[in-house]
Amino acid sequence: MYLKNNATTLWRELVSLGFTGKYGIVRKWLTTRQAASPQQHARRHAVPPLGQKLARLLLTDPGTLADQQTLFVREHFAAEPQLGKTTSWVRRMQNLLCRKSEDNLRLLLEAGKDTLLSRLVPALERDAAAIRASLVISWTTSPVERQISRLKMIKRTMFGGADFELLRARVLPIS
Template sequence: MPTSSRFVPPAAPAARPPSPRTVAGWTLTHPDTLQESEHLKLRSVFAGCPELDALTGHVRAFGKMLTQLQGNQLPQWIKAVRTDDLPSLHAFVNGLERDLAAVTAGLTLPWNSGVVEGHVARIKMIKRQMCGRAGFGLLRKRVLLA
């Protein structure tokens, strides 16, 4: 008796999961700027990893404190991070707590050292271009004339 062989179409290949770099990009991007397809993919990643969902919430809350100068909310944020089981974020919080007053001031006050850091970077670039071939006098002239 012949066996009936039915044609079974091959299963559709499983969708390739997003790379860690892509997921990190979605996590660090403001939620309002993500496309709908990226939101859906991120939600599917969160469904498989609830720790990543908690981490994303903490990262976004810290980003909001940083961009909106809300340093007064730092103690509540630290307390919320401590309640979750996220060892790498706990290490970050430990570093923040070492100098909590300075971190709070940096997240609260409108002043920063960005301009000074820009000048330091420019001077270092000029120094690297000279490759150590000239003394301080020439470096000084190039910095003043640049």
């Protein structure tokens, strides 16, 4: 009989052949067998990150990554040079917006036209005045956005039965 990777499938197959033991015995046997098998170790590989985890990995400062992660990022940048260029541009944009760096926004947007995110640049150019204002004005809408999110959460918990008076009664303190 050949080795199966799935303990449940193996157990069912053994039961159909007359095995009377419990599932746990088969699972334990299979686990120890796979751990001892050098072929299994050779076949196993790290699952590459996807989505947000991949984006975070690519945008993290290379000096703070583990060796395997650094190697993974380096290999991806070598295989797709445009990805490295785009990541560098995103880091510069992030530095401009979050740290209010001295990068020239116009030059940065021009550089963005040669990246994989070139379709985003026209929208950023349309909002250039707002971006410049956010760099020089310290005012933020965060408290307002927080209250809007809170109101939406309260309304959702009322399962659509919230008219204005009921919502007002739940939000405003009783005086």
